[in-house]
Amino acid sequence: MNDVDNTLMEPVAVASLIIEASKHVNKTWQELAELASGWLIIHGLETQVSKQDLASLAACMMFTGKPEAPDAGDRDSFFEFIGIKRKPREDLGAGVSVEIDGCKGTLRYRLAKDIFDTTLHIPIPTIEWAEQAPHSVPQINPFYEVTSTFHDVLTAMAMGFRSWLFGHTGTGKTAAIREICARCGLPLVRINFDSEMTRADLVGKTELLNDGGTTVSRFIEGVLPRALPHVGVVLLDELDFIRPDLAYVMQAVLEGDELVLTGDNGRCVPVHPQCWIVAAANTCGQGDDVGLYRGAREQSAAFLNRFQTFIEFEYMEWAKEAALLERETRLPMHLCEKLCLYAKEHREAFSRREVLTPFSYRQLATMANRLMFLSRHSGEPPKDGMMDAMELVILNAMPAYERVKMAGIAQRLSI
Numbered sequence: 001m002n003d004v005d006n007t008l009m010e011p012v013a014v015a016s017l018i019i020e021a022s023k024h025v026n027k028t029w030q031e032l033a034e035l036a037s038g039w040l041i042i043h044g045l046e047t048q049v050s051k052q053d054l055a056s057l058a059a060c061m062m063f064t065g066k067p068e069a070p071d072a073g074d075r076d077s078f079f080e081f082i083g084i085k086r087k088p089r090e091d092l093g094a095g096v097s098v099e100i101d102g103c104k105g106t107l108r109y110r111l112a113k114d115i116f117d118t119t120l121h122i123p124i125p126t127i128e129w130a131e132q133a134p135h136s137v138p139q140i141n142p143f144y145e146v147t148s149t150f151h152d153v154l155t156a157m158a159m160g161f162r163s164w165l166f167g168h169t170g171t172g173k174t175a176a177i178r179e180i181c182a183r184c185g186l187p188l189v190r191i192n193f194d195s196e197m198t199r200a201d202l203v204g205k206t207e208l209l210n211d212g213g214t215t216v217s218r219f220i221e222g223v224l225p226r227a228l229p230h231v232g233v234v235l236l237d238e239l240d241f242i243r244p245d246l247a248y249v250m251q252a253v254l255e256g257d258e259l260v261l262t263g264d265n266g267r268c269v270p271v272h273p274q275c276w277i278v279a280a281a282n283t284c285g286q287g288d289d290v291g292l293y294r295g296a297r298e299q300s301a302a303f304l305n306r307f308q309t310f311i312e313f314e315y316m317e318w319a320k321e322a323a324l325l326e327r328e329t330r331l332p333m334h335l336c337e338k339l340c341l342y343a344k345e346h347r348e349a350f351s352r353r354e355v356l357t358p359f360s361y362r363q364l365a366t367m368a369n370r371l372m373f374l375s376r377h378s379g380e381p382p383k384d385g386m387m388d389a390m391e392l393v394i395l396n397a398m399p400a401y402e403r404v405k406m407a408g409i410a411q412r413l414s415i
């Protein structure tokens with residue numbers, strides 16, 4: 001019997017959930033287990049409870065045919081059935097050892113409020129590394145600004161929900177995932193679904209090798225079978241560009257099932273219970289309705305249906321953005337405010353489709369860094385180069401008719 005801390009878990013809630021799921025008899029046991037494991041993840045329990053156990057539990061519930069939450073006796077026999085023994089609270093987060101790329105660490109649940117600038121009281125998986133973290137764990141951004149959207153992402157991560165983050169370019173989708181990984185010590189595997197991505201890159205391919213005169217075949221794993229069996233975050237970046245044949249490959253994985261490598265004699269690659277799969281894209285998978293993201297495809301309903309949450313990112317509010325810009329680049333606040341007010345007007349024009357060139361924090365930071373660099377070396381105040389920076393970073397990148405309009409706005413703001 002496994003020792004599991006379940007003082008955070010509300011047993012009735014878990015059992016009820018499984019009963020609820022069991023009402024949908026057209027679901028497979030794996031789907032029921034997936035649903036139940038989502039709950040268990042919230043309560044920091046899933047490391048000791050396998051999906052198989054949960055599937056058995058769900059099946060057991062289904063055949064007893066009880067429509068309501070089980071009584072205490074039933075619950076105890078359930079927990080006995082799946083091998084859970086209650087453990088006192090002080091053992092919460094004792095952790096399990098992990099080793100990734102030769103680095104040793106301890107995987108344990110901690111509360112989000114103890115890691116991020118937030119009041120969220122939810123347990124999330126973290127790894128504390130004994131010495132050095134593996135290279136796949138990103139660096140912390142000390143200037144990262146926690147937003148309400150970030151809360152939604154953290155909650156989705158705590159629940160292990162496969163999530164689709166979407167929003168205009170530079171709204172902070174990738175930054176949010178990087179920051180979660182950096183602060184939680186989790187390895188990040190980023191898979192870019194650009195037009196170059198092939199099935200062989202994703203799943204793997206068989207290669208013929210010359211072994212002492214005889215030809216032997218060897219299966220070379222793609223990025224998915226290398227990433228999925230490990231704790232961490234798999235970011236499917238620009239997933240709205242995915243081709244239908246690759247989307248099909250992803251579907252089983254997005255259901256939480258094992259990845260079957262047909263090219264390697266049907267070998268099954270399990271998905272680690274703490275491997276969180278998250279997608280980022282400019283569109284929500286329904287095609288490009290603004291005409292800005294050429295190549296973004298309309299994805300099939302079946303594919304999108306496998307995502308449990310869709311989280312929309314928006315540009316930061318201008319005053320917050322100005323404070324961030326000042327903290328990060330040290331450009332004087334009154335200049336940061338001017339740039340961010342310009343950004344605000346630019347984005348408003350963008351949302352009215354009067355300009356089709358997006359404008360993000362990336363450009364703001366580039367302008368501010370340029371101004372500070374020149375000012376440091378010339379001794380002149382950074383204000384002097386504002387319009388030059390504006391031209392080089394944004395205005396020159398726009399079609400002529402947009403440039404005239406936006407240069408007018410920059411002048412009005414006395415940039």
Ligand SMILES: Nc1ncnc2c1ncn2[C@@H]1O[C@H](COP(=O)(O)OP(=O)(O)OP(=O)(O)O)[C@@H](O)[C@H]1O
Nearest residue numbers: 143144145168169170171172173174175176361362
């Ligand atoms: N909350 C935040 N706090 C601090 N910096 C942020 C925040 N959100 C975004 N940024 C910064 O804004 C820039 C753009 O963010 P990011 O690359 O994450 O955008 P994106 O939504 O992934 O864009 P794309 O769709 O082009 O991939 C980065 O430099 C990032 O560090």
Ligand SMILES: [Mg+2]
Nearest residue numbers: 173174175280
């Ligand atoms: Mg990105």
